[in-house]
Amino acid sequence: MTVGLSHYLILSAALFGLGALAAITRRNAVAVLMGVELMLNAANLNFLAFWRYLTPQGMEAQVFVIIGFTVAAAEAALGLAVVLSLYRDFGTLNVDEASGLKG
């Protein structure tokens, strides 16, 4: 049995599911961010797996991963700024309590 494309895809599906679980269930805002990072990693892994197996000559997937890294970095920077202002204004990082958008 050789390692094929579907191995990587299944692995990244699992990683994505775990990241989604963290993003949905964790109460701490930073932990939510960690879940998002996991999901982004899963997406990047998918891109590179497709690149290696389907389009090894093309550059699209790699450019996408670069963009993904950029987005992750921007998300981390902004997310942590949000976390800090959340901490400053609410005195907590519990996202359950920051429900100002309640209908």
Added chain:
Amino acid sequence: MSLPPLRRPAPTRTGFECDRAFVAGQFAAGVAVLVAAIAVASALPRLPWRLVDPALILIGSHPVINALVKALTVTVFVTIHVIFLIWLERKFAGWMQARLGPMHVGWKGALQTIADAVKLLMKEDIIPTRADRVLFVVAPFLTFMPTLLTFMVLPFSETWVAYDFPLGILFVLAVTTNISLGTLAAGWGANNKYSLLGGARACAQVLSYEIPMAVAMLAVVTLEGTMSLTEIVKNQQHGWNIIAHAPVMIPAFLIFMVCGLAELNRTPFDLPEAESELVSGFHTEYSGMRFAFFYLGEFAANFFTAGLAVTLFFGGWMGPWLPAPIWFGIKTIAVVALFMWIKWTVPRLRVDQMMGFCWKLLVPASVVVFCATALWVMVAQP
């Protein structure tokens, strides 16, 4: 009644009134010992090993065993050379401060470090009660491992490199950043406010100075068109970068040196472990072997940074007559000595001065140098 005349006591030679020339001689002797050791090592590949043991060839050709052997070699080298570096540092400090330094264990105290290491190994392994045990235990390794990894790509000669990675510089940048993870873990794990402050300071400092350092290294990459450290050295066979491309490389080297000092947490940038402010910073609570690991990592990083500077700017292993690794060793020790010289000369900065210096001066300067290098490449080497 006459009192006996007052007499000055006869002058005696104490450690505080030593002869500078004497200490300098000791230092030179130390350097000579290291050079000799490296010379012997460089001769080793020329010996007819294949005739001696065909089995070793067999083992060496297997990728996994090959990798293991290389890893072991690197580890051993890092561990051993630090013993010498610590001795050198102490002697150097003594010389700078007009004293002798360690003298008693071995010839001119050459074995002092080994004695100290044994002492550290024998000490009680203290973990504070309220500490975060896991992180406290993991932190020294997290600090040491990245430094160890960087040695994988450091070329002692064209062949003496554990892994000739084409993206060597990027690898170095990526791995060295991870040292801050260890400092964070140590600062947090000890559950001590000085430690935490030291850890946070170290993290901020490393992250900040990483940027101008990376840009300065990118200037070299632009110049050479490759990220491979061996390629960069080979490209310098007609002249060291710092001489052949002096207008751009001297500023780049200065920036690299300053950032290197900061990355190494050395004076004048030793704020994370500032004894007078933070009681040694993030390794306040460490003792025994765990403390030794921090020390090990610090000195290994010292050597590596010097070696990187040599590789990037001073032609690496290139040099006449002597074998390549010896040249590399001489140059690296010289740069290490430069580090020590600065450490024992300059006072410490304030923390805001340090960050401001990085963001307001070094980052713009490095970008300017980078752009200038690009222009230099376009103009000087069409």
Added chain:
Amino acid sequence: MTSAIGLIPILPVAAAAVAGFLAIIRKAEKAAPLFTLAATLAAGVLALMNMPGAGIAPHVAAPWVNLIPTDAALAAPPGPTHGMPPGLSVVVGVTLDPLSWIMVLVVCSVSALVQIYSIGYMAAEKGYARYYCYLALFTASMLGLVTADNLFQLYVGWELVGVCSYLLIGFWWFKPSAANAAKKAFVVTRFGDVGFMLGVLLLVSVAQSFKFTDVFAAYQAVADGSLAVHGLFSAQTFLWLAPLLLLCGAIGKSAQFPLHVWLPDAMEGPTPVSALIHAATMVAAGVYMVARLILLFTLQAGGGAGAALDVVMILGAVTALIAATIALVQVDIKKVMAYSTISQLGYMMVGLGVGGATGQVAGMFHLVTHACFKALLFLTAGSVIHALHHAKDPNDMRSMGGLMRRMPHTAITCGIGVLALAGFPLLSGFWSKDAILAVALQRAGLFGHAAGAGPHAHVALACGVAGLIAAFLTAVYSARMWLMTFWGKPRSDEAAHAHESPAVMTLPLWALAIPSVAAGFLLAHGERFATFVLGGEPGPSHENMALSIVASAIALAGLGLGALLYARCPAVDPVTRLPRPVYALFSNLWYVDAFWSAGVARGSLAFGRAVAWFDRSVIDASMHGIAWLVEQAALGMRRSVSGQTQTYAAVLVAGTVAVVLLMTLYEQVVGSPGPAAAAAGWMVRR
């Protein structure tokens, strides 16, 4: 220089913008007339420099300014070789044929004189720059209207002058009467404009072009049967319906019976505005439009039906007669003039109703002379009102009298205007009115040439006789108005202490008095006007000594009757001694206003109330019901908006899983991708 005629309508627009800017910043408002006057004069000078000669009408088109670009025009590569874009497109064009040229001169000169006059008249008013902004805008719109070479531009100018009229009537918007009058003018003319717009659309739908020449050609082709009319109408219906619909616009704009009711109320505006808009120019736009498109009416008449032309003529005659009788009993000096204007517009329509070049010439001739003397009359009325502005009702002639000695310039120029209006021999009104009566009665077979009676001679005869009666009445009320105002002794303190207006106001009066006296003779002599309008081809002469004598006699008789009744300044107005039903009819405006308010307005209101009831209790109620349902649903669903972003994310993920699961199951069961998958695929392919 020819290309510069494009600037004729544009210059006043720019001046209006400057004046508007001054009005907004409320600085240097007194400088506004400089700009507007300069622009108006420049436009006039441009027109003078480009006088159309024999067979030459200066014309500029701007194909690159295409108001309604067609697909073909857009697809065509740009370049100088591409002139007129094909298809239904509006190419902005300015033409200066004789008809336009005359109108441009009339508009520019009257507008310039009115602007000069207003410097004095409006000196004390607030909104000085705003006033000049409107005036310049009106001038621009009117110039755009008369220089248009296509129906689209004509329509745009038509509506713009309506807007300006609205703005100027309501210039004193804080007076409820002015605001109401402005609304009334706007709404009543809208009745006509709807017909006008339908007519334009009908013509354009057949001709596939807005250009006058194309429209004429298409109409001719339909009359010949070489062009079929598709759609709702047969060719025959089209031939009479299109001109009648256009006539609706003229009825509204030129205040013809029964839509004339807005014009007397429009006198709420400043008097110079009345002179410019509601006497000389805008109300003449309907006449101009019919004259411009007379070919449509005439061609159709040549086709044998003649209905449209007869409608024009009858309408004109009825309007002339009714308005004259009403003018007879009015006591408000401006109302008298307003009804007089309506009456004279009716005259013009009678002239146009004769049809063909002769009618066109006669109608336009009267338009020009009327513009001169009626503007003069309004400006003198303004001068009087200006002098009496402290009185309770400065417009009321019953409180005037004896102003001859106080205001000699005004009185003399007003006298000239009155005589010209009444058709005193050899003054301008005499010639133009004579021309209209001549063409009408000649078509009826009287005073005619050997050609004999034209088609529908009885209609022409009736209208001609009505015109003669109206001419008599005109002379009577003209004399009444002048004598009540200027003769005898002052009937109030204000009248006794009135002062002559400043020179800036009296000079325009004299400037208008000259053409009021001389224009008729100069233009009528040797058929100059007809020759010019018809483009060098000398028209048939309509001068007839017998008719001139008859008309003069009627005018002199009317003036004499007026003098007899009013020269001694009777305490009681002699017209009130008319038989009671007749007086009631006249003083109640022939019950037209009553008809409109009682019949149409009340009916509309009742209908509106019914619709409103339906709207409130059926449509609104159902909407409220739906809103209530939505609100209830929203109140229920509000719980789901917890503000917990993580809940949203969980629902999002669950929804995604559900949709993908359903799609997969569908594919499994049916064996082909489901509609959702197809939609997703479609979106991806997009």
Added chain:
Amino acid sequence: MSSLAILGAFLSLAVLTLFPAVMVISTRNILHAGFWLLPTLIGVAGLYAMLDAHFFVVAQVLIYIGAILVLILFALMLTRDVMNPRAPQHNGLLTAAVPICASLAALSAVLLARHPWPAGRPPEAAGAHDQTVALGRALIGTYALPFEAASVLLLAALVGAIVLAKAPQTEPPSAERTDCSGGEK
């Protein structure tokens, strides 16, 4: 290397990736969760290495570990006084979210595994140096616009982060300070 060795490497990397990811979710100590992220990210880097994406191995270490993870840990340290490992670390969605996310992963895995991907692995990817050169050329050539867009995004994030994290210049009086969390706690 034999295919068995490759499979072994893949499986061990999968474990290195997924087990710490589970720990990231389940650990009560939030800082430990942050440190558990480290092996996951290293595992992903190893998977990149197996996919011959040499540049991204290093980039993963540099950006994810060296920058993002450090940033996360830093933020945790700055806010450590609200950290309480004894308080519940998961919200009430846990029981619902576990099956949802499990079915998401399972469904995607099933669908992806069933899809007939082209079998086999293309012979050789370019070397690390050539790959990086090609990527650099692509970024300043064909994909210059996305690259610039990404840089603008970074700049915006930088500015936004500064604005957000900057402390208010003048503190409003505490009595009038609005409590954004509302009165319905």
